[in-house]
Amino acid sequence: MTGFVVKSSNPKTLLDAILAMSPxxxxxxxxxxxxxxxxxxxxxxxxxxxxxxxxVRLAENGESALAMMEKEIPSLVLLDYMMxxxxxxxxxxxMRTATNLRQVPVIVLSNRMLSLEDVRQxxxxxxxxxxxxxxxxxxxxxxxxxxLIFGADSLPAHTSALVKxxxxxxxxxxxxxxxxxxxxxxxxxxxxxxxxxxxxxxNISPWEYLNRYRVLQSKQLLLNTSEPVGAxxxxxxxxxxxxxxxxxxxxxxxSPQAFRETSSS
Numbered sequence: 001m002t003g004f005v006v007k008s009s010n011p012k013t014l015l016d017a018i019l020a021m022s023p024x025x026x027x028x029x030x031x032x033x034x035x036x037x038x039x040x041x042x043x044x045x046x047x048x049x050x051x052x053x054x055x056v057r058l059a060e061n062g063e064s065a066l067a068m069m070e071k072e073i074p075s076l077v078l079l080d081y082m083m084x085x086x087x088x089x090x091x092x093x094x095m096r097t098a099t100n101l102r103q104v105p106v107i108v109l110s111n112r113m114l115s116l117e118d119v120r121q122x123x124x125x126x127x128x129x130x131x132x133x134x135x136x137x138x139x140x141x142x143x144x145x146x147x148l149i150f151g152a153d154s155l156p157a158h159t160s161a162l163v164k165x166x167x168x169x170x171x172x173x174x175x176x177x178x179x180x181x182x183x184x185x186x187x188x189x190x191x192x193x194x195x196x197x198x199x200x201x202x203n204i205s206p207w208e209y210l211n212r213y214r215v216l217q218s219k220q221l222l223l224n225t226s227e228p229v230g231a232x233x234x235x236x237x238x239x240x241x242x243x244x245x246x247x248x249x250x251x252x253x254x255s256p257q258a259f260r261e262t263s264s265s
Contacts, residue, residue: 028073029055033065033091034080034109043078051076062086066094073100081110081118089121119168123161135212136202155201162187163201166194170210174217174237180207214238215251222260229256 030051032043040058047056054075059065063086065077077095081088088108095101112118155163169186170178183206184194198206214236221232233244233256248256 028075028104029057031057031059031065031068031074031077033059033062033077033083033088035060035083036080039080039109047078062088062091065091069095069098069101069104074104077104077106079106079108081108082112089118093121114168114171116165116168116172119161119164123157123164135209135216136204155197159197160201162189162194163198166198166206167209170206170213174210174214175235176237177239178210178237183210210237211247212251215248218244218248218256219252219259222256223263229260232256 030047032040032047034040034043037060040060044056044058047054057068057072057074059068062083065079066086068074069077079088079091088110092106092108095104095106108122165187166183169183180191180195184191187194189197195205198204198209202209204212218232218236221227221235222229225232227235229245230241233239233241236244238244238247245255248254248259252259254262
């Protein structure tokens with residue numbers, strides 16, 4: 001079981017994912033693998049709150065994590081995707097080739113914009129779902145993770161791979177104008193079929209995902225640049241500033257300018 005979660009400033013979202021992916025009867029520890037000591041401690045506190053009774057182990061890199069797993073099989077692994085030397089993808093691959101670690105649930109955490117290569121490294125493993133920071137609400141996160149582990153309505157691996165490929169395509173091309181047919185054509189299926197399987201896996205349509213992802217990227221630009229709102233709208237793929245503002249408000253509950261002013265104060 002493997003889930004993919006982009007690192008989030010909202011600990012509740014990660015806690016929901018941990019609770020959903022943790023086995024109901026586990027005796028092994030929760031292993032946290034991250035080269036950032038602040039992230040390790042933050043995740044430790046979160047696991048101790050969300051999974052009382054589970055011992056916690058910390059590893060600062062992939063090599064240490066694999067050495068620990070040789071001695072003790074974890075109930076759950078929180079795995080940073082971007083690490084020096086052995087990346088999270090490398091650790092996951094070695095886990096899945098080891099008989100005793102093949103079924104250990106893994107949550108992969110990353111700030112990285114997904115590429116097709118990222119997807120290829122993940123989609124080869126069964127029961128994989130990609131989650132991006134700020135895309136799902138907490139309720140959507142809980143439903144998605146529970147369906148991944150316990151639901152009978154999950155997509156076959158080869159069909160789920162199409163959804164992941166579409167996600168990577170949206171990430172890589174969100175800054176320009178996109179049409180529904182282009183997204184579908186990029187993964188080699190019809191618009192209706194892509195919409196159906198995408199919504200079944202993620203509970204939102206490809207177009208809703210794209211809008212939410214664009215808003216997510218615009219937040220970083222609003223916080224870290226002095227570019228006017230109209231220029232930021234164009235940079236994240238919206239031709240019309242008024243439409244961008246409506247979508248932004250729908251997703252966040254506030255306007256782009258209010259978000260910038262509130263977050264900067």
